[in-house]
Amino acid sequence: MSAETHEGVHRHPAPTSFIRKYIFSTDHKVIGIQYIMLALAAVAVGMVMSLLMRLNLSWPGTSWPILGTLFPTGAPGGVMNPEFYLSLVTMHGTIMVFFVLTTAPQGGFGNYFLPIQIGAEDMAFPVLNMLSFWVTLVGFMVILLAIFVEGNQSIGQWFSALGPSFTGGSGTVGPIGGWTGYAPLSALGKIAGPGQGAGMNLWVISIAIFCVGSLLGALNFITTLLNMRTKGMSLMRMPLTCWAWFTTAVLALLSFPVLLGGGILLLLDRIAGTSFFIPSGLYVSGLLSGSNPNFPLHTGGSPILWQHLFWFFGHPEVYIAILPGMGATSHILSTFARKPVFGYRAMVFAIFAIGLLGFFVWGHHMFISGMSPYSAIAFSVLTLSIGVPSAVKTFNWIGTLWGARIRFTSAMLFALGFVSLFVAGGITGLILGQSSLDLAMHDTYIVTAHFHLVMGVASIFGMFAAIYFWLPKMFGRFMDETLGRIHFWLTFVGVYTIFVPMHIMGIVGMPRRYASFGEYEFLRTLHPLVLLVSVAAVITIAAQLIFYFNLFWSIFKGKRASDNPWEATTLEWTTATPPPHDNFAGVLPTVYHGPYEFAVPGAPNDFVMQTDVGADVPSGDGHNGHKH
Amino acid sequence: MSGPTCQAVTATMVTSTKKIPTRGIGSGGGFPGPNGKKPGGNGWHGGGDRSKRKFSPAAYRITMWVLLAAIVMMFAALSSVYVMSSEEQRRVVAMPPMFFVSTVLILVSSGTFQRAKRSLKLEEPRAYFRWLLATLALGCCFLVSQLVGWRELTRAGVYFKEHPRSTFFYVITALHGAHLIGGIALVLFLIVRRARRVLPLNTEKNATWTGIVGLYWHMMDGIWIWLFLLLLIFK
């Protein structure tokens, strides 16, 4: 149903050259796809790393010849050494959190669909948009270099031109510090051991670059949403996805500058010899601070300060990862339940409440860090109160399903999976958010299980749902449903098998970030579980190959899709498939209804599109209350 | 289970006998298509001929405010370093006298920028140009005064690597200076545009640009005052 075009209506001329069209494109749709491709590449790297970690934990000492060839220093003879494992931990976390969970949901799907869903022809500043993608890509390149610069002599030497801080080849495959990079380990430099040399510098630089890219993106999202909504698209008629992307952009806007500031200081500590995060009187690797040219004098820094700066960013970051998934889930649940979102207004308030509270709970990562025990109490109670809007969202999702006519497409399965996993992962926040219980739980596998389920897997399920749902619009072709279902069943069962036992490991007391558990007697009983988790991880990761195949096969060979194949209501389904360069072929739509008018009594179809005129629907500003 | 319904569905589904509400729909004749059939726009954004993007002052203003929010967050985070750094071996750093001069310079520059803005409103092109030049000059003087201030600091024995607090003096002024260089570039941009008569003086575009550059400039002024007070009061 392509729009009839008026005579005299001018379209945006689409760029014709390949480079302007697909590489340095300013079209938000192309940029969105670029972000998604970046995330797909990054998630593949991150997954392979997690696979290697599981192999090392379950079958320590086994020789994997390929590994020996790729990383001669990290895995001599194919056997991983502990610093190799720890750099995998660090790189896996950093790549997944920054380059997957932040890029795909926001930069990818947000970029593609936010302008279309609010009826705009592009982002407010298309060139800025392009820039934010390319900056992010440079960040990704730098983090990949961080893996190799230290492990590979030839690359390391090439970098030595940049000065001694960047000379690599120190014998590991990357930085060691976890994705949180706690100072002073991360601030001291090479003296603190393997993984603290050039790779760590590149790690900090990569994150700083990423901050800049995300900030540029956030500027654009906020301005676009506030300023470019089409006629009739009042705030309360926006799809919940737009609310989620908007809130995410606000979170990014206010939290990334803090990390950027912290990153600059950390880098200064590392390469300029300052002492922001390094206290006086340190004695590292047999040397006293100030006694040796390799270890200059440091005075007066505060290691906890880095944690404050990091987590002030880091906690909102968790919501940056999950909010778009929540938005997509609400959107897709409603579409395939053939029913309006239950409690639209409450959903909007919940998103805002989560975003707002997210700025006041960072201290719950630091209960045992040595900060004031009184502030721990405040952080603890505030943390548990974040459970309230989260629960409200869950209730409303289940409310949306009540009395529905559910169509089980792959997209819907993943959206339902999101709800299940969000509950499973989020609910343990009640344990970890209590300062008392954190005394026992901190830095054990229950933390790993909690955040992987809720911010990792649930967010990824939101993205899977989004890609099965929107691929027909983006490329005009469906993903294969059979493969999609196989992918869903394997992944859904797989992730539960991986992460539920990890809770138990945490209760027993298994610490995170251990290259091996062989040293401790009290962990021996856990070996069957460790093995179970690893086997499940191998199967689940293998199942993702089905997804990759399905995706790329479908883009080129999938069944063709019409303009509105899911019988959905929002603006992206009113335009052609795939949408033209300026989204609406020169004529911006006018909106008359709320976003989720399904099953309207008396309407000819069971869905009323936002642009439909004349249907007997209350003008629909997401009001509550029964309407019959 | 029912698979996805894949057939094309037209969205034009107005089969109801009810009268079509005409909200916002000007032209009659035929059912509105999915895109409303009529050039859209929500009033803020304009509509009509879309072959050229319409200039949107609001977009620029929102973006500038949002950008400033991000910048303020960064300086707030950095200020916490100053407040939280350990007390051991901390030396009291005396405010270099030159920083008082800096403060005066930047305060006056905000004033001159306001004058430029007013001249624009009064449509006095020469005054507008002159006040912009004055702002530019004051901005440059500010940067120079900062460099002199640094030299005063080193002379007083406050070195870059000594203690977070002393490093802080350099880092925070350098970052503020870097941001101010951005402001100077923006002012320069206004001046060059004026000098080359790119636009008639009283266009909306010119007013918007002058407005947002002013926002940025005043915010840099505000951030400096904040830093100055921080350095002055927290000893």
Added chain:
Amino acid sequence: MGRALAVIIWIITLLSVLLFVSGKWWFPAAISEHAPALDRQFMITILVVGISFTAAQIGLGWMVWKYRDTGSRSDRAIYTHGSNRLEVLWTIITAIVFISLGVMGQSVWASLRLHDAPAGSYSVEVVAQQFQWNFHYAGKDGKFGRTDPKLIDDGSLNFVGLDSSDAAAADDAVTSALAIPVNRPVELRLRSKDVIHNFWVPQLRFKQDLVPGMEIKVHFTANKVGKYELACAELCGQLHYKMKSYMLVLPEDEIQALQVLPQEQFQAKMVELLNKYPLPNY
């Protein structure tokens, strides 16, 4: 498909709950005075967590089972935009449950962290360094000798930088394992020489970071004699997973005998005691 999904969700829920209630894997038996209260709070919380988790999953499964589109029904879904009354109701209920849980959880925290160790506590200085624990005992006089980072010399085994010219240092002992008395408050003064480490004995039910540049004091009372594993729980570098030591909880007479010994005999006695006590059965 709806029924299959419902069944899978229910099976996953059942298996997850079974894993938790099986009792095959759980906390190691606690040995500290505050632990029963912490364990109780944990049980209450996990009960709330378990019930919420189970209820939500059963509800979700029920919805997808009951409201699947069978294709035969021509009628539509229920047309509703929600219910303000319900929203208010479940917001208030969850707020009450979650926040009171949070407030209840503070009692253990308050008892451990909001006041200093009681007078007469047995004090030990803990000095962590990359991949090694050092424990500094005050000796006969009950006074810790002066330490100074400048005097640290790992090469000559002065790991904590003890100043031998200080009179109080003469009877001090430094070992790589921790010995504390049973049933008596213990105060640990935690320091780190290089990066952040974390003191973690699972049976004690508490952790604390050791932060360079800070001396953090914690206190607890152990109430069961024995030998326990001590781990580092904060990533500290390459051999983090090997940064292991033992904590001995000794009867009063043994600790009295131990703490009057000079350095060499102290260490020898420590080795003897470490061999004497077995680890708990896991």
